[in-house]
Amino acid sequence: MSSVFFYVTYTLCLCLGLLCVLFVSCWSSLWRGGFSWDGSSLQFNWHPVLMVSGLVVLYGYAALVYRVPLTWRQKKLPWKLVHAGLMLLALLLSILGLCAVFDFHRSFNIAHLYSLHSWVGICTVAMFAFQWSLGLAGFLFPFSPPGFRSTLKPVHIWVGKAILILSVTSCISGISEKLLFTLNGSTGEPYSSLPVEAKFANSLGLLIVAFGLVVFGILSKKKWRRPESDGEGVHLLLSEGSA
Structure with missing residues (x-):
């Protein structure tokens, strides 16, 4: 029964993730004009798609x-x-998504990293890069000392969870920031009137939050953790050692 419940929850997680990608792609295509890589606002549209994905x-x-x-x-x-x-x-x-927005800012002489959203986002990607590099050295390199692995494991767990929290926070704050800038600065309906674009983008934000909650729910379930076996060593999974 537990296995059936896992696969139901896991399927829900997969579907929510796909919906997140679909919604952010549709938002950038239908309301923001599509995609390009020429320094224009169409290049910026890659940023939300790549960061969410x-x-x-x-x-x-x-x-x-x-x-x-x-x-x-x-x-x-x-x-x-x-x-x-x-x-x-x-x-x-994620790095490509950062390149898209930095190049867009350069083309329009817009300052970099001026908002809380950008500060959280750049810190998240930096933590992610540090986490991946340290995980590679500690858990995949065969010459990594066992003592180093055991010391690294709780750090790896904590940073991994923090990255997911910050990723969700960065994306939903970015959605609000983009809607405030584009709708309040255009001749169309202001954000406060909640036009169709705002409703759609806010729904994307809710999907991202729901996806994050389901992922955390799966990771926190003790029965769904891979059983330990002799000689298996330290797990690479970001939350494997939280038991």
Whole structure:
């Protein structure tokens, strides 16, 4: 019964993640004009899509790799590589998303990192890069000392959870900031009148929050943690040692 409940919850998580990507892509396409890489506002549209897809959705999926019961009877090393690979892809998408917004700012002579959203976002990506590099050195390199691994593990766990919290916070604050700038600065309906675009983007924010909550729910369930086995060593998963 527990396994059935897991797969129901896991399917919900997968669907919420896909909806997040779909909603942010539709918002950028239908209301913001689409995509380009020419320094214009169309280049900025890559920023929310890449940050939501990488920093939230793909990051959350990667965090749950070890939770899938079908993987428990298999060797752990391949799944460590899958976890690390997904995290790396999420990090690269996030960095590309930062490149999109910084290049846009340069084209329009807009100051960088002037808002709380930008401060939280850049700190989150920096923590993510540090976390991935340290995790690679501590948990995948064969010459990593066991003492270093055991010391690193609680730090890895805490930072991993913090990154997911900050990722959700950064994305929902970015949605509000974008709506305030674009709707209140245009000739259309102001944000305060809650036009269709605002309703759609706010719904995206709720989906991101719901996705984050479901990921945390799965990670916090003790019965859904990969069972320890002799010689398995330290898990790479960001929350594996929270028991």
